[in-house]
Amino acid sequence: MTSYSPSRVRADVPQFHREVRGRPLAYLDSASSTLPPRAVIEAMDRYYERHHANVHRGVYLTAEEATADYEGARAAVARFINAPGGAGEVVFTKNTTESFNLLARSWGASQLEPGDVVVVTEMEHHANVVPWFQLRESRGIEVRFIPVGDDYRLDLSHVDQLLEGARLLSVTGMSNVLGTRNDLAALARLAHDHGALIAVDGAQSVAHGSSDVARDGIDFLAFSGHKMLGPTGIGVFWTRRSLLDAMPPFLGGGGMIADVRTDGFTPADGVARFEAGTPPIAEAVGLHAAIRYLEGLGPDAVEAHERELTRDALERLEGAFAGRVRVIGPGDVTDRGGVLSLDVEGVHPHDVAQVLDQHGVCVRPGHHCAKPLMHRFGLAATARASFGPYSLARDTDALIEGLAHALDLFA
Amino acid sequence: MANLDDLYREIILDHYRTPRNRGELPTPPARRVEGFNPLCGDEITLYLELADGRLADIKMTGRGCSISQASASLMGAAVKGKTLVEVRAAIERFRQLMTVTETRLDEGAEPALPDVRSLGELAALAGVVKFPVRIKCAMLAWATLAQGLDEASAD
Ligand SMILES: Cc1ncc(COP(=O)(O)O)c(C=O)c1O
Numbered sequence: 001m002t003s004y005s006p007s008r009v010r011a012d013v014p015q016f017h018r019e020v021r022g023r024p025l026a027y028l029d030s031a032s033s034t035l036p037p038r039a040v041i042e043a044m045d046r047y048y049e050r051h052h053a054n055v056h057r058g059v060y061l062t063a064e065e066a067t068a069d070y071e072g073a074r075a076a077v078a079r080f081i082n083a084p085g086g087a088g089e090v091v092f093t094k095n096t097t098e099s100f101n102l103l104a105r106s107w108g109a110s111q112l113e114p115g116d117v118v119v120v121t122e123m124e125h126h127a128n129v130v131p132w133f134q135l136r137e138s139r140g141i142e143v144r145f146i147p148v149g150d151d152y153r154l155d156l157s158h159v160d161q162l163l164e165g166a167r168l169l170s171v172t173g174m175s176n177v178l179g180t181r182n183d184l185a186a187l188a189r190l191a192h193d194h195g196a197l198i199a200v201d202g203a204q205s206v207a208h209g210s211s212d213v214a215r216d217g218i219d220f221l222a223f224s225g226h227k228m229l230g231p232t233g234i235g236v237f238w239t240r241r242s243l244l245d246a247m248p249p250f251l252g253g254g255g256m257i258a259d260v261r262t263d264g265f266t267p268a269d270g271v272a273r274f275e276a277g278t279p280p281i282a283e284a285v286g287l288h289a290a291i292r293y294l295e296g297l298g299p300d301a302v303e304a305h306e307r308e309l310t311r312d313a314l315e316r317l318e319g320a321f322a323g324r325v326r327v328i329g330p331g332d333v334t335d336r337g338g339v340l341s342l343d344v345e346g347v348h349p350h351d352v353a354q355v356l357d358q359h360g361v362c363v364r365p366g367h368h369c370a371k372p373l374m375h376r377f378g379l380a381a382t383a384r385a386s387f388g389p390y391s392l393a394r395d396t397d398a399l400i401e402g403l404a405h406a407l408d409l410f411a
Numbered sequence: 412m413a414n415l416d417d418l419y420r421e422i423i424l425d426h427y428r429t430p431r432n433r434g435e436l437p438t439p440p441a442r443r444v445e446g447f448n449p450l451c452g453d454e455i456t457l458y459l460e461l462a463d464g465r466l467a468d469i470k471m472t473g474r475g476c477s478i479s480q481a482s483a484s485l486m487g488a489a490v491k492g493k494t495l496v497e498v499r500a501a502i503e504r505f506r507q508l509m510t511v512t513e514t515r516l517d518e519g520a521e522p523a524l525p526d527v528r529s530l531g532e533l534a535a536l537a538g539v540v541k542f543p544v545r546i547k548c549a550m551l552a553w554a555t556l557a558q559g560l561d562e563a564s565a566d
Pocket residue numbers: 031032095096097098125127172174175176201203204224369
């Protein structure tokens with residue numbers, strides 16, 4: 001049993017102690033980035049105040065401490081996602097986007113031949129689309145899309161055809177626009193049955209429920225620290241050791257080599273091969289603290305809380321606006337996370353968000369870096385509200401009050 | 412502090428609800444130029460009729476937020492019939508109006524509002540600079556107009 005209490009989490013997050021425009025902060029943009037608790041900020045402060053030195057180089061005490069901090073974070077990540085091969089499978093990157101570029105440029109460019117197929121879905125973030133298109137340009141691979149149905153879920157009716165001859169299925173754990181969660185274990189089985197590997201965009205799913213690459217049979221996983229209560233500037237790329245060992249380096253420079261001569265270089269073994277240059281050490285420390293913090297809350301408890309907030313919000317939005325505010329996403333909360341993409345009748349999402357700001361409500365207007373999906377539903381943009389472990393029903397109160405104001409102002 | 416009323420002035424809401432110079436012009440003689448704001452999906456198409464060194468007529472289509480649409484509507488009213496030199500000057504004045512100064516690092520500092528007396532109705536958009544994310548919205552039509560004039564002078 002955990003003793004998870006959303007209001008206690010809120011008290012732990014310094015930013016909730018400020019007001020915006022004379023109102024309490026109703027932060028409903030956790031799908032963009034989460035707000036870090038004090039434990040994360042303090043861990044990073046402590047690191048800079050007492051331990052900072054470059055890693056894997058000096059032999060003096062603080063250099064040893066910094067290296068231990070950095071490698072400790074790697075071990076924590078491995079445990080958090082249940083990496084079967086441990087810390088030696090966890091590569092630190094800048095963010096999810098860089099992790100996908102690493103996947104495409106290292107694994108993709110070395111393993112895929114012209115004509116090979118990578119399957120993504122219509123609900124992917126651009127981070128899991130553009131690197132494949134780039135590879136299509138440079139290597140002549142084929143990119144296929146699994147469509148999204150009118151129920152806002154993957155339409156798997158032709159999936160066998162789409163996966164025919166595929167080398168990789170690359171899919172998000174949870175849509176950052178629709179809130180739809182995908183059944184990763186089932187998709188992994190599908191991919192493997194067709195002889196393909198499966199890569200998962202965990203940017204949204206990792207922060208809002210438990211992740212277990214071994215249980216689900218996943219081959220590659222990418223996620224970002226800043227969407228799971230951690231700092232910006234650090235992300236994770238995970239893959240099984242056997243796959244990792246076959247991947248060539250992505251960025252070249254210091255730290256990633258075993259040897260450099262005047263006639264060439266030999267890359268380092270293991271994860272070091274993918275970490276060129278001085279890594280984000282303080283950010284790794286912050287991520288480690290965030291993982292500890294999330295584990296203390298209990299991923300399942302957080303997921304249940306966010307599901308209940310979502311159920312309540314869906315019901316109250318319908319009750320208050322009866323169709324004038326449309327939610328672009330599943331109307332029920334099974335296999336659905338706390339993301340509410342809103343289409344407000346007669347009011348552009350930018351204006352919705354601007355009026356909400358006056359109520360202290362932070363939402364994100366735009367296409368959410370998922371233009372194929374927006375196009376699928378004939379929308380240029382939505383105003384997206386999303387929950388985090390610190391969200392409370394009173395944030396929904398503020399959202400509804402602000403939406404009523406927006407409808408009124410532009411009527 | 413920046414207030415919603417600074418942004419959604421009555422003139423802006425009026426131009427949003429009842430945009431001026433909507434529609435198309437036959438091309439040629441008019442030239443057509445498109446602008447996009449990739450951040451929020453705003454889009455605009457301008458039809459410019461240039462004759463005798465003047466912007467003889469302007470019409471526009473597109474969709475977007477109230478700020479981008481009202482700015483486009485106000486722009487059309489401000490530049491229609493003007494000489495190209497005057498239009499260029501108006502674009503430059505508007506650009507200056509939408510420029511953020513380096514005050515953010517000084518906690519609590521407010522951007523100084525420029526002198527807007529010469530701007531007429533366009534002054535209603537002066538408050539946008541207090542909402543820096545929205546500057547792109549307000550600039551869309553103007554940047555598109557500038558692009559259209561550049562293309563015309565390159566021909
Ligand atoms: C599903 C998904 N994938 C990828 C990303 C990209 O994350 P980052 O910007 O941290 O690289 C995001 C963040 O917006 C996301 O929601």
